[in-house]
Amino acid sequence: MALLLVGLVLFIGIHSIRLFAPEWRQFMIEQLGSKNWKLMHAAVAFIGLMTTIMGYGYARYSAEWLWFPPVWTRHVAALLVLVAFFYMIVAAMPYSKTKSRIGVPVVVGVKLWAFAHLISNGTTADVVLFGSFLAWAVTNFVISKRRMRSEEVVYQAPDFKFDLLAVVLSLIAYYIVAFHLHAWLIGVAPFA
Missing domain, CATH: 1.10.287 (Helix Hairpins)
Incomplete structure (x- = not known):
């Protein structure tokens, strides 16, 4: 630990x-x-x-088990992580409508990723890892949004083409990570 x-x-x-x-x-x-x-x-x-x-x-x-998550939490987690990928990728898009509305989409992505893993895993190691990221992301979101309001940050967002590109890229990235990299890096195959 x-x-x-x-x-x-x-x-x-x-x-x-x-x-x-x-x-x-x-x-x-x-x-x-x-x-x-x-x-x-x-x-x-x-x-x-x-x-x-x-x-x-x-x-x-x-790690000790704190709770044993029901099977349905894995399905919810899989969906939440896919949405998290979208937010993380849309953060890199220069003129995304989603980015202009949210302001800090990568932080929203981290929140969703951490929450998804927290509900679908129940050991002390999971709580430390995903709980830390969730707490950081919530804090980051609040501070960043407050700072952006005070600085009157405005994002340009001409159309949804960057959001559509982010959808495609997030599906590709999700497939690569979930079906190949996750097992190699973490030792757990999410869909095995």
């Missing part, structure tokens, strides 16, 4: 600097330069993600 916690602190921590220490972040960007800051951020995030994946893999085997 310790490795999982270290990974979460690194990954969620580096992604929380903008939320909780924006002045320090700006100071570091000025000191290091934008490119070096981004490289450092990416390196810490990557190390944190890999450590989280490995830590979760180890923690799963010794």
Whole structure:
């Protein structure tokens, strides 16, 4: 469980600097330069993600069951994760209608992903991993939306073609992850 916690602190921590220490972040960007800051951020995030994946893999085997989710939660989780993929991909679309309405679609995607996994898994390792991401995403959403309102951020959204492209890409990504990468990375085949 310790490795999982270290990974979460690194990954969620580096992604929380903008939320909780924006002045320090700006100071570091000025000191290091934008490119070096981004490289450092990416390196810490990557190390944190890999450590989280490995830590979760180890923690799963010794974790205690807190509840035994009913089978229907897996079906709900599968649907929620598909929708989460859409939100995460639409975040990269430059002129998406969905992005203009939501503002922070990647955070909504993380919330759905975490909630889906939380309801369909019942061990202490699951609660630590997915509960941490869910708490971070909820906090991030509230802070980001408040900040966007105060800064009067406006997204341009000319049409739905980027949303349609996100639907297609999310279906492809979902298929690749659910049927191939998930078992390889996590050791669990969602549809086995």
